[in-house]
Structures are given as structure tokens and as C-alpha cells.
Amino acid sequence: MRRLNAPGPKAKAIIERDAKVVSPSYPRVADFVMDHGKGTEVWDVDGNRYLDFIAGIAVNATGHSHPKVVQAIKDQADKFLHISSDYYHSQWVTLSERLNSIAPFNEDAVSFLSNSGTESVEAAIKLARNHTGRTGFIGFLGAFHGRTMGSLAFTASKAVYKNGFFPLMNGVIHAPYPDPYRPMLTTRPGEAYGKRVVRYIEEEILGRLMPPGDVAAIMVEPIQGEGGYVVPEASFFPALRELCDRYDILMISDEVQAGMGRTGKWWAIEHFGVEPDIITSAKGIASGVPLGATIAKKSIMSWPEGAHGNTYGGNPLACAASIATIDLIEESYLENAAKIGEYTMDALEEIKMRHPNMGEVRGRGLMIGIDFVKNHETREGHKQMRDRIGELLFEYGLLMMGCGPSTMRFAPPLCVDQDEIDEGLQIFEHVVTLVEKE
Numbered sequence: 067m068r069r070l071n072a073p074g075p076k077a078k079a080i081i082e083r084d085a086k087v088v089s090p091s092y093p094r095v096a097d098f099v100m101d102h103g104k105g106t107e108v109w110d111v112d113g114n115r116y117l118d119f120i121a122g123i124a125v126n127a128t129g130h131s132h133p134k135v136v137q138a139i140k141d142q143a144d145k146f147l148h149i150s151s152d153y154y155h156s157q158w159v160t161l162s163e164r165l166n167s168i169a170p171f172n173e174d175a176v177s178f179l180s181n182s183g184t185e186s187v188e189a190a191i192k193l194a195r196n197h198t199g200r201t202g203f204i205g206f207l208g209a210f211h212g213r214t215m216g217s218l219a220f221t222a223s224k225a226v227y228k229n230g231f232f233p234l235m236n237g238v239i240h241a242p243y244p245d246p247y248r249p250m251l252t253t254r255p256g257e258a259y260g261k262r263v264v265r266y267i268e269e270e271i272l273g274r275l276m277p278p279g280d281v282a283a284i285m286v287e288p289i290q291g292e293g294g295y296v297v298p299e300a301s302f303f304p305a306l307r308e309l310c311d312r313y314d315i316l317m318i319s320d321e322v323q324a325g326m327g328r329t330g331k332w333w334a335i336e337h338f339g340v341e342p343d344i345i346t347s348a349k350g351i352a353s354g355v356p357l358g359a360t361i362a363k364k365s366i367m368s369w370p371e372g373a374h375g376n377t378y379g380g381n382p383l384a385c386a387a388s389i390a391t392i393d394l395i396e397e398s399y400l401e402n403a404a405k406i407g408e409y410t411m412d413a414l415e416e417i418k419m420r421h422p423n424m425g426e427v428r429g430r431g432l433m434i435g436i437d438f439v440k441n442h443e444t445r446e447g448h449k450q451m452r453d454r455i456g457e458l459l460f461e462y463g464l465l466m467m468g469c470g471p472s473t474m475r476f477a478p479p480l481c482v483d484q485d486e487i488d489e490g491l492q493i494f495e496h497v498v499t500l501v502e503k504e
């Protein structure tokens with residue numbers, strides 16, 4: 067297995083220039099300076115080739131520069147780049163129709179388009195307040211919903227995101243996420259852990275901290291992303307839905323990372339048999355062109371003209387890229403994510419048997435997390451090992467990123483094929499073996 071000589075001289079020169087003029091707040095995971103990409107492969111400016119198993123953090127759903135997406139952007143660019151959300155255009159309407167057709171609701175869906183995940187979350191927060199006339203919210207520990215002042219109030223994955231930024235938006239209380247691998251709460255005999263978390267919300271949060279009549283919505287990731295690719299215990303969502311219905315609280319499913327086909331279904335919430343009231347989407351929705359969408363049941367997106375808006379809403383380039391992306395996911399990548407995802411999970415389970423520090427392998431479709439542990443019994447996370455594996459993977463030509471305290475994530479483009487997975491897994495196992503020996 068070949069170790070790359072990266073970063074090379076061209077990459078080093080760009081990194082040096084970057085350090086002088088780009089905000090130092092950006093966390094960088096590796097010295098990868100991109101030149102170009104095709105599908106699941108990317109090349110740096112010195113000609114080093116990598117397999118991309120992170121896809122710009124679950125963004126390049128259709129792979130790098132898919133010709134159909136590129137063509138759709140070019141065709142649109144030849145016509146016009148912008149007209150502002152004060153006027154109409156057909157791409158915007160077409161995309162909203164497509165989102166309506168795939169939204170996980172039993173009634174029609176209406177969409178508000180923006181430019182990023184955090185904006186889609188901000189719109190959901192405002193919509194929930196506007197629709198219910200209530201101001202409070204419940205979120206979850208370990209969650210990531212963005213970094214603007216409203217979404218940041220919900221984000222609870224790392225303290226650094228909040229350090230120096232208080233006061234945030236008021237009125238958000240956090241519950242434990244229903245992580246069955248590392249449960250925070252003790253259960254009664256026979257009580258499923260997801261139901262236990264919902265009981266915590268009802269007894270401790272609604273019962274002691276914030277009365278239900280003040281709670282507009284519960285914001286939840288259907289599978290936690292930055293928090294560690296954590297899949298909730300099965301009883302959680304049905305119990306949460308029932309609680310929301312009982313107290314007229316809205317359920318917002320943040321699908322920014324888990325949505326758009328990544329888990330083998332259009333929306334990750336569909337794995338859990340419940341309907342949310344609002345979903346937020348971004349990342350994979352337009353294959354890399356910035357686009358956010360807040361998609362709500364028609365009966366809920368009832369706010370009046372002027373209540374919310376933006377200059378770039380429905381940006382034609384982003385809409386064109388998104389329509390092409392949805393076409394491709396519908397044609398084959400949804401099925402591919404489910405099929406190749408299952409293959410990858412099975413292969414990782416097999417690799418895990420040979421490596422005692424590999425803890426839980428979890429996920430759905432092509433959203434897969436591998437937790438590293440010091441000890442299988444205590445399940446204490448092995449952050450140093452995870453971090454070292456991340457460093458070495460880069461040196462061996464595989465782009466991957468960590469998430470949560472001790473997890474590596476697999477989030478390749480949805481077009482990834484079995485040969486690429488096999489190649490990536492060979493590198494992965496080689497690196498795990500090297501780190502075990504260190």
C-alpha cells in the first residue's frame with residue numbers, strides 16, 4: 067500500500083497563503099488542497115489521487131462534478147444567474163414541486179429555500195414560533211444544527227462552538243439523545259431506551275422546566291451527524307411523535323446531513339415510521355451548490371407575506387443543480403445508497419472482528435459510523451486512536467472525517483461503487499492495523 071507524499075510543494079504554498087488571509091476559525095482536518103474531482107475520486111494540486119469517503123461532509127451526493135449536474139448549471143448560467151426572490155422563475159417552482167413529491171408528509175408540502183443548513187434551521191425555528199404562537203424548544207445533547215445564533219442555541223456537540231458567544235437565542239432545553247450504545251439514563255425493567263428518553267422529556271423537561279404550552283417544537287436529527295453518527299433506539303420516534311401530538315408540539319426533523327437519499331431513503335426519518343411536521347435540508351440537496359430548504363406541511367407553512375424571506379431564496383443555479391441531483395438520486399443513487407451501504411456495513415462488521423478497538427458499527431445506507439473503544443465492556447471511547455487513524459488515512463489516500471468523541475464516519479458520494487468501497491476498506495483496515503501497532 068502506497069503512502070502519499072502529501073502535502074506536496076504546490077499544496078504547501080497554497081496552505082501558507084491561506085494562513086495569512088483566511089479566517090483561522092475554520093477547523094481543517096487535513097492538508098488536502100483540491101485540484102479536481104470525478105465521482106468518488108479527487109486529486110490535489112500536486113497530482114495525488116484520493117478516494118473521497120466524506121464527500122465534502124455529505125454534500126457531493128452525486129459525486130464530484132457529475133456531468134448532468136454540471137450541464138444543468140451551465141444551461142441555467144447561460145440564461146440568467148439571479149433575479150431575486152421578489153420575482154418568479156420556473157426552476158424554483160419545479161424544485162419546490164419535486165420537494166413536495168418526495169416530502170415525508172401525508173399532506174402537501176410547501177418549501178422555503180435558502181443557502182445553507184443553518185439558514186434552513188433558522189427558518190424552521192421562526193416558522194414553528196410563528197405557527198404555534200409559542201416560543202420554547204427542546205433539542206438534544208450531541209446535536210449539531212448550525213452556528214448562527216438560533217441554530218447554535220440547539221447545537222450541543224462541542225462547547226467550542228459556543229465559547230465566547232453567549233447569550234444565544236433564549237428558550238432551548240436539551241434532552242439526552244436516545245443513544246442505545248452509550249445510554250445516559252437508567253431504564254425501568256423492560257423499558258425500551260427510546261421510550262425512557264421520551265419519559266425524561268415529559269417528566270423532567272415538560273414537568274419541571276418548560277410547560278408544554280410554551281413549547282413550539284422539538285428539533286431532532288433522525289440520525290445524529292456531528293454527534294457521532296448515532297442511530298436512535300427504535301422505540302424513540304414513535305414515542306416522541308405521540309408526545310408531540312398530545313401536547314400540540316411540532317416535530318422538526320433536521321435532515322441536513324442524513325437526508326436526500328444518503329440513508330437509502332429520501333429522508334432518514336422514514337426509517338422510523340413517523341411523520342415530522344417540518345424538515346430541514348441542505349448539504350446533499352444540490353450536489354455542492356449552496357442551497358438550503360425548509361420543507362413543511364402546507365397547513366403549517368401558513369405564515370404571512372413578509373414574515374420571512376431572503377435575497378437568494380430560490381437561486382436559479384442552485385435550483386437547477388438540485389433538480390438534476392434529485393433526478394439522479396431517483397434514477398439510481400437511492401437504490402445504490404441502500405445496496406452499497408448494506409455491503410459496507412457487512413464488510414465493516416467483518417473487519418471489526420479482527421480489531422478489538424473497533425466498537426460499534428452503526429448507521430443506515432451510506433451514513434455509517436465506526437466507534438473506537440478502549441475496552442468493549444466499558445465502551446469508553448478511544449479518541450486518540452480515532453484521531454491517529456484519521457491522520458494516517460489521509461497519508462494513504464483516503465479522505466474521511468471523525469464525528470462525535472470517538473467515531474470515524476463513512477459518508478461517500480451516493481454513486482460510490484463496490485470496487486471503490488473495497489479499495490477504501492483495504493486502506494482503512496491497513497491503517498487500523500498500523501495504528502494498533504504504534
Ligand SMILES: Cc1ncc(COP(=O)(O)O)c(C=O)c1O
Binds near residue numbers: 291
Ligand atoms: C444536521 C445538521 N444541521 C445543520 C447543519 C448546518 O449546516 P451548514 O453548515 O450548511 O450551515 C449541519 C452541518 O453539518 C448538520 O449536520
